[in-house]
Amino acid sequence: MKIRKICCIGAGYVGGPTMAVIAQKCPEIKVTVVDFNQARIDAWNDENLDNLPVYEPGLDQVVAEARGRNLFFSTAVDKAIHEAEMIFISVNTPTKTYGEGKGQAADLKWIELCARQIAAASDTDKIVVEKSTLPVRTAEAVTDILDNAGNGVKFQILSNPEFLAEGTAIEDLHKADRVLIGGDLNTQGGREAIEALVGVYSHWIPRDRILTTNVWSSELSKLTANAYLAQRVSSINALSELCEVTEADIDEVSRAIGADSRIGGKFLKASVGFGGSCFQKDILNLVYISRSYGLTEVADYWEQVIKMNDHQKGRFAKKIIKSLYNTVSGKKIAFLGWAFKKDTNDTRESAAIYVADHLLCEKANVHVFDPKVKAPQIQSDINYLQSRNQEENESLLSIDTDPYGACRDSHAVAILTEWDEFKTYDWQKIYDSMLKPAQVFDGRNILDHDALRTIGFRVYAIGKA
Ligand SMILES: NC(=O)C1=CN([C@@H]2O[C@H](COP(=O)(O)OP(=O)(O)OC[C@H]3O[C@@H](n4cnc5c(N)ncnc54)[C@H](O)[C@@H]3O)[C@@H](O)[C@H]2O)C=CC1
Ligand SMILES: O=C(O)[C@H]1O[C@H](OP(=O)(O)OP(=O)(O)OC[C@H]2O[C@@H](n3ccc(=O)[nH]c3=O)[C@H](O)[C@@H]2O)[C@H](O)[C@@H](O)[C@@H]1O
Numbered sequence: 001m002k003i004r005k006i007c008c009i010g011a012g013y014v015g016g017p018t019m020a021v022i023a024q025k026c027p028e029i030k031v032t033v034v035d036f037n038q039a040r041i042d043a044w045n046d047e048n049l050d051n052l053p054v055y056e057p058g059l060d061q062v063v064a065e066a067r068g069r070n071l072f073f074s075t076a077v078d079k080a081i082h083e084a085e086m087i088f089i090s091v092n093t094p095t096k097t098y099g100e101g102k103g104q105a106a107d108l109k110w111i112e113l114c115a116r117q118i119a120a121a122s123d124t125d126k127i128v129v130e131k132s133t134l135p136v137r138t139a140e141a142v143t144d145i146l147d148n149a150g151n152g153v154k155f156q157i158l159s160n161p162e163f164l165a166e167g168t169a170i171e172d173l174h175k176a177d178r179v180l181i182g183g184d185l186n187t188q189g190g191r192e193a194i195e196a197l198v199g200v201y202s203h204w205i206p207r208d209r210i211l212t213t214n215v216w217s218s219e220l221s222k223l224t225a226n227a228y229l230a231q232r233v234s235s236i237n238a239l240s241e242l243c244e245v246t247e248a249d250i251d252e253v254s255r256a257i258g259a260d261s262r263i264g265g266k267f268l269k270a271s272v273g274f275g276g277s278c279f280q281k282d283i284l285n286l287v288y289i290s291r292s293y294g295l296t297e298v299a300d301y302w303e304q305v306i307k308m309n310d311h312q313k314g315r316f317a318k319k320i321i322k323s324l325y326n327t328v329s330g331k332k333i334a335f336l337g338w339a340f341k342k343d344t345n346d347t348r349e350s351a352a353i354y355v356a357d358h359l360l361c362e363k364a365n366v367h368v369f370d371p372k373v374k375a376p377q378i379q380s381d382i383n384y385l386q387s388r389n390q391e392e393n394e395s396l397l398s399i400d401t402d403p404y405g406a407c408r409d410s411h412a413v414a415i416l417t418e419w420d421e422f423k424t425y426d427w428q429k430i431y432d433s434m435l436k437p438a439q440v441f442d443g444r445n446i447l448d449h450d451a452l453r454t455i456g457f458r459v460y461a462i463g464k465a
C-alpha cells in the first residue's frame with residue numbers, strides 16, 4: 001500500500017521536525033500536522049521562519065522547502081484524521097503529577113484522547129503509528145480503544161519511536177542510525193502496515209537501517225535506548241567526583257575508556273547533569289513498569305541513574321556556595337546558558353533550573369544569559385518548582401540579553417549549557433568587570449581553563465582536581 005496522506009497529531013519538538021522531513025523527502029505525500037494549541041500552529045505557519053516554535057539548526061530550510069507544497073500545519077484535527085491513511089500520534093507523555101504512579105508513571109491521558117479522536121473521526125481503515133515514547137504494552141490499550149470506540153473500520157497499530165536528539169534533529173532525521181518499526185508480524189494486515197511505513201522511510205533511509213520487530217520490543221527499545229544513554233552520563237559523572245579527589249582528569253579518563261571500541265567515545269562528556277524532557281521521564285517510567293511487575297532489583301538499578309544525576313546537579317550548586325565562603329546571599333552570580341543542551345531553545349528538566357533554584361534558596365541574585373531561551377520561559381521554569389512565590393523569584397532572578405551585562409559585577413560565572421559562543425567571549429573583559437576574586441564554574445568543561453587562570457580567574461571544572 002502506497003501512502004498518500006499522512007496526519008500527525010502533536011506539532012511539538014518531535015511532530016514538527018519529523019513530519020517536515022517526511023514531507024521534504026516524500027513530495028508526493030500530503031503531510032498535515034495538527035495540534036489543539038492554536039498559538040503553536042500559528043507559529044509553525046509564520047511567514048518569518050525565525051518565529052517557528054522549535055529552534056533546530058536547518059529546520060527553517062526544510063520547512064521553507066515543503067510548507068504549502070505538501071506540508072501543512074492546522075488545528076483542524078478531525079478533518080486531518082478523516083482524510084489520512086496513516087496517523088502518527090506524537091503528543092506529549094510526561095511523568096504523572098497526580099494519583100497512582102505520581103512522579104514516575106507516564107501520563108497517558110493525551111494518548112487516550114488521541115485514540116478516541118481517531119476512532120470518532122475515522123470512517124475508513126487507518127494505520128495508527130505511535131511516535132510518542134510510550135510504556136511497553138501501551139499499544140494494547142490504544143488498540144482496545146480504537147476497536148471499541150470506532151465506527152467499525154479496521155485499525156493497524158504500529159510503534160515507531162523517535163530517536164532524534166534536540167539540537168541535531170534534522171541531521172538525525174536525515175541520517176538516522178536506524179528507524180525502528182514494531183508491528184503485528186503474525187498477520188497479513190500487520191505486515192502490510194509495516195511495509196507501508198517502511199515505504200515512507202525508504203525514500204531516504206537505506207533499507208538495512210529500517211528495523212522491524214514486534215510492537216512490544218519496539219516500545220521497550222525506546223525506553224531502553226534512553227536509559228542506556230542517560231546511564232552513560234551518570235556513570236561518567238559519578239567518576240567525575242572521584243577524579244576531583246584523586247587528581248585524575250575526567251576528560252582524560254573519558255578519552256582513555258572511549259578509545260576502547262567496545263565502549264565507544266560518545267556520551268562520555270562529564271557535565272553538571274543531564275536534562276531534557278525525556279531521559280528522566282523515560283527512566284522513571286522504566287522504574288515504574290519494573291516495580292509494577294515486582295522486579296525490585298531491576299527498578300532499583302535504573303533508579304540509581306536518576307539519583308546520581310540529582311546528586312551531580314546538587315553538588316555543583318554546593319560547590320559554588322562553598323567557594324563563595326559559604327554564603328551567596330545578596331551576591332550576583334551569572335549563569336551562561338539555561339537550555340538543557342546547546343543548539344536548542346528547550347529548557348525542560350535543564351540542570352540550570354535546579355542549580356539556580358538551589359542558589360535562590362540561599363538568596364543569591366542569579367543573572368541568566370542564554371542565546372536562545374527567552375525571559376518568560378526562564379521565569380516560568382523557576383516558578384513551576386514552587387520553591388518561592390513569583391514575586392520573590394522575580395526579585396532574585398534576572399534575565400540579561402547581553403552576556404557581558406550578566407557577568408558585570410558578579411562574584412562568579414557558571415557555565416550551565418555548552419553553547420559554542422561562550423568559548424569566543426572576551427574573558428579578559430569579563431574578568432575586568434567582575435568582583436574579585438573572580439570565579440568561573442565550568443559545568444560543561446568547555447572553556448580554556450589554563451587561559452582563564454592566566455587572566456586571574458579561579459576556576460572550578462567538573463572532574464578536575
Ligand atoms: N523532545 C524530543 O526530543 C523527543 C521526544 N520524544 C517523545 O515524543 C513525544 C512528544 O514529545 P515532544 O514533541 O517533545 O512534545 P511537545 O510537548 O513539544 O509536543 C506535543 C504537542 O502535542 C499537542 N497535543 C497533545 N495532545 C493533543 C491532542 N489530543 N490533539 C492535538 N494536539 C495535542 C500539544 O499541544 C503539544 O503541542 C513524547 O512522547 C516524547 O517522549 C521522542 C524523541 C525525542
Ligand atoms: O527521547 C528523547 O527525547 C531523546 O533523548 C535524547 O536526546 P536529547 O535529550 O534531545 O539530547 P541528548 O544529546 O541526548 O542530551 C541529553 C542530556 O544529556 C547531556 N549529556 C549528553 C551527553 C554527554 O556526554 N554528556 C551529557 O551531559 C546533555 O547535555 C543533555 O542535557 C536522546 O539522545 C535521543 O536519542 C532521544 O530521542
